[in-house]
Amino acid sequence: MKKYVNIIVGLVFGVGFLVLAFYNVQFSDVIAGFKKFNPLYILPIVILTVIYFLIRAYRWGLIFKPHPVPSFKNLFSGIMIGVMVNNLIPAKIGEISRAFILGKKENTGISLTFGTIIVERIFDFLALFFCFFAVFVFSPAEREFLNNTSTAGKTAFASTLCGFILLIIMIVIFKVKTNIFIKVVENILGIFSKPFAAKINPWFNSFADGLKCLDSFSNSLKIFSTSVFQWVLMGFTTWIALISFNIHISVFSACFVMIIVVLGCVLPPSPGGIGPTQLFSVLVLKFYGVNGGEAMGYSIVQNFLSFAVGTILGIIYLFKESMNFTELIKFSEEKR
Secondary structure (H helix, E strand, O other): OHHHHHHHHHHHHHHHHHHHHHOOOOHHHHHHHHHOOOHHHHHHHHHHHHHHHHHHHHHHHHHHOOOOOOOHHHHHHHHHHHHHHHHHOOOOOHHHHHHHHHHHHHOOOHHHHHHHHHHHHHHHHHHHHHHHHHHHHHOHHHHHHHHHOOHHHHHHHHHHHHHHHHHHHHHHHHHHOHHHHHHHHHHHHHHHOHHHHHHHHHHHHHHHHHHHHHHOHHHHHHHHHHHHHHHHHHHHHHHHHHHOOOOOOOHHHHHHHHHHHHHHOOOOOOHHHOOHHHHHHHHHHHOOOOOHHHHHHHHHHHHHHHHHHHHHHHHHHHHHOOOOHHHHHHHHHHHO
16 A cells, blocks of 8 residues: 555656646747757767766775675666666655665675665765855856845755755764764654654664775775766766757756756655656756746656666666566565
8 A cells, every 4th residue: 555655646746746847838839849859969868878877886886895895787787777666666766676686686785785875875965065066166157046046045055055064064973973873863763753763773773884985085085076976977968968959058057957956856756757857957947048848848858868778777687687576666665
């Protein structure tokens, strides 16, 4: 029953965001936007998307250190199957799925694998915030965007900066004083729900295992620089995709578009980011003078190509690994 509720909620979110995205956008403008698309750009976009996933697999291996590092083949397989699950099942359970896949193939242990995925996501956000602020430092257009935005927008920017700093502080405290940190959090949560506080402990232990990758400064630097590079690559891919629609903005601006869309897709449990991608693409591209129809056309094609690459590769690896899709989803739902 829980599985179907998650799926329905995800679909409702996706449809809801699509309705908001198409609000005040004329269908004729979307068709006109599609006509501007140059299909010669499909191949470079697909190649860059595959490279992006390869980089994610390489970084995942770095996060496993000093524990035994799984083979690159199995890391990439796990990444792609997880992406495929997230694309097809509107409940964001792909991360759990790839923990199951890798744990089964490499005998790494589900707990450790979960821990590395939690650390991976934290580095994703740290690197994304780093890119976010770098854009504002090096690009005057985005500073103008901040100056012209509403008070709510400026508050959101300040909150993001504070969140970025707080996240770093919390990670440092957790790393240095792990046991004390866990005990304090358990006591605080125990005030509201003791059973929930007890369930949190294994997750913290998994996270602590994952954070051992930070014991080496050089490895930590590699993980962070790789995380930044993957977002820069995605920003460059966004720039190429925009050019394919004859939308010409700077690479910095394309990175800004990518960052806003990625942040907009974090929470809504829609499959493959469908809905939030369209809404936030239309909203942010409006600042650059792109009409809703062109922005919608771009977002649909970019979303489709990314969706297709991730889903096709995921399905190929699922069959190659002789994995049962039903068993995979069942396990992921149980561990959710």
